[in-house]
Amino acid sequence: MHAFFERLVQVLSFTDIVRPPSRTAAFYRHFLDPVRGLLILTLVVSGLASFAELALFAFMGVLVDWVNTTAPADFLRLYGWELAGMAFVAAVLRPVLVLWSRGLINLTLVPALTNDIRWHNYRWVLRQSLSFFQNDFAGRIAQKVMQTGPAVRESVVNVLDGVWFLVTYLVGTLGLFAALDLWLLVPVVAWVAAYAAVIWIMVPPVRQKSAALSEATSALSGRVVDSYTNILSVKLFAHAEREDAFAHAGLSRHLEAFRVMMRAIFDMTVTLTVLNGVLLVATTGLAVWLWQAGDVTAGAIAMTTGLIIRLTQMSGWILRTITALFENVGTVQNGMETIARPHTVTDRPQAVDLAVTQGDIRFEGVSFHYGKEGGVVEALDLHVRPGEKVGVVGRSGAGKSTLVNLLLRFYDVEAGRILIDGQDVRDVTQTSLRAAIGVVTQDTALLHRSIADNIRYGRPDATQAEVERAAALAKADGFIADLRDPRGRSGYDVQVGERGVKLSGGQRQRIAIARVILKDAPILVLDEATSALDSEVEAAIQEQLTVLMEGKTVIAIAHRLSTIASLDRLVVMDEGCIIEEGRHEDLIARGGLYARLWERQSGGFLGDG
Structure with a gap:
């Protein structure tokens, strides 16, 4: 009944x-x-x-x-x-x-x-x-x-x-x-x-x-x-x-x-x-x-x-x-x-899936002001060529992270446009856009699920062997093997707690890197990807990040300038504009803002933009 x-x-x-x-x-x-x-x-x-x-x-x-x-x-x-x-x-x-x-x-x-x-x-x-x-x-x-x-x-x-x-x-x-x-x-x-x-x-x-x-x-x-x-x-x-x-x-x-x-x-x-x-x-x-x-x-x-x-x-x-x-x-x-509030960022009626053939990224006359609050980007032009590795640096509030938010279309630009392989990000589906971009952020929050589920979030159909390989490349397999939780689960079955609270900041960061390694997207964004790691682990992961970046278009935001000094090109932002760009050696020789930041830093870091 x-x-x-x-x-x-x-x-x-x-x-x-x-x-x-x-x-x-x-x-x-x-x-x-x-x-x-x-x-x-x-x-x-x-x-x-x-x-x-x-x-x-x-x-x-x-x-x-x-x-x-x-x-x-x-x-x-x-x-x-x-x-x-x-x-x-x-x-x-x-x-x-x-x-x-x-x-x-x-x-x-x-x-x-x-x-x-x-x-x-x-x-x-x-x-x-x-x-x-x-x-x-x-x-x-x-x-x-x-x-x-x-x-x-x-x-x-x-x-x-x-x-x-x-x-x-x-x-x-x-x-x-x-x-x-x-x-x-x-x-x-x-x-x-x-x-x-x-x-x-x-x-x-x-x-x-x-x-x-x-x-x-x-x-x-x-x-x-x-x-x-x-x-x-x-x-x-x-x-x-x-x-x-x-x-x-x-x-x-x-x-x-x-x-x-x-x-x-x-x-x-x-x-x-x-x-x-x-x-x-x-x-x-x-x-x-x-x-x-x-x-x-x-x-x-x-x-x-x-x-x-x-x-x-x-x-x-x-x-x-x-x-x-x-x-x-x-x-x-x-x-x-x-x-019942309407979505403020929506797919256009005729939106199509993004097709990434080369990974060419263009910011053309982009302006954005967070509704007159927060970070600001003013009439910015930036071209990241296919396969190029570009580092973005600047003081706190310069607009660095805003570039990433706009590229991922968390917000719509107020003026200008952003193109990926000639396709305006507003003309493609948000799902396909974000599927084509792998992101490791400074503030990594994990889901209250198992280690394996969190890594597999990068590619849900991945096998356990592929999950473990990604963890090994991110230098996370060592601590994962030693994990235990109160319910007797161990290793990849351990639940990480709300926002990953049961793990240290460095452990969460390595899980996040493993997740992006597994995703294997053609465009890679690193927003202080190694900031939560100690020097020894960072040195070990840097080698793997170099392998991960091969064949990909990369935008890397860093406060620790030494982590991006070897990239193809560095872009220096201040008050929403690009004021310098070039290779590390060229910027040092120029004696501008980047040179002053490099001289001042000595292993420290700057606030996020």
Whole structure:
């Protein structure tokens, strides 16, 4: 039975990646349209289940009248078939309808909606630009992706379990009361009007309060994750108390947002409790008065009183459900602000795969300013010939790393263009562009997976032998063989921890180099590739990097000038412009900025640009 319901919806499919709509109704439609048929079926089944329950209340009133007017000896003879029919409704029909209703909701819709929405939102957000992630907490982004799926799901369940049940129950109740006596409708209609007023006036503000609480929750999660992710810095600077204060501020804002929302819910609960008491007294009193006047039977009193007690019991739950509906809509709206943003760096409609035949790279009149903040490149021209090894040096903020970011199209140039073998990087797919460029950066962050998985990230179809060969070329095989983790895994199976925290900086760097060796891309970018290595290991790897660079076009950024002095050409940048270029000896003889940096350095390093 479980499998039957679970197979009704196919989820987690690799469909086209589509931006979620930025308007609330459209956002819901986007994710609910694929299960529209199941939603309609669930509404029908749930409606029938509520009518089956109403039938039991109606029968209770009839039963009271039969008992008052029939001798016990004749009771089964006169009403046996009717009793059997209602027994069937109570013991078979209603349980089956409830089972189907709960199966469709709990086994089909709830798991499917939750994780399918998370899946599609995750894929869309994963392809956002680098600046999207640099401008936010990773924990906050993850929280919004994770909470939006359950919020949409709960909204749907709130409608199916609360709003729809209330509607069907009210329609049935009004119909039964009208059949008895139209006067019985008066207190119920008045109660419905007052109940609707409560929802209209008091519930919508909860949506805004819920959105504020959701934002506070995401911000709090971001602060906690930020502290834990940077635990080494916290320990090194002995700032546990400072992080306490950072988290305390987030918790305080979350607590206040929580209290504001709970005050509103408390006020609604008090109001509804008063309304329910008035409804019960008015309906029961009216039924007794009508019975005294001979307009209704005693069974009618039993039926109306039972229905009103059931209705008032349901009303608190349904109000909480409707409140939760608005809360979840608020959560969805809050998540949409992050999830539904358009991609700022996108493939053009007619983008083709990059074809690297030679590795010729040209920067033509390139300008970029990071939105007037950060590094700057101004009208820069640079030609890196096929197979040429070019080193880029300069002071901190000169624009060195910006060149790499633009080449990889993490950002789009504001003016000019970048060509690879005559192809504008904006005209090719980002996937093919980055597949053609191997990069080793100064700040190497590994995935919290095994050593082998991290190396194989360079080429996912690589064999274990190829992974081990790359590790050997990167001089990483020695320490890998000695690795063990708390779960008893060893060597290439060891998990490296979040961002590779279980490894030293030099070990992470060697894994990163092995990854690029395995990738074997025709263009190679080295952004302080050996900065985290000690001199002995660096000397050993330099030889392998020389082998790795053979036949490739190379752009190498270095603070330690001795590591790039032997390259074909050196480019010196300052304030976003190229001010010198040539071979090491020529630049020294020229006596310019490079010569001063070389003289000053003596094994030191410069800040990154």
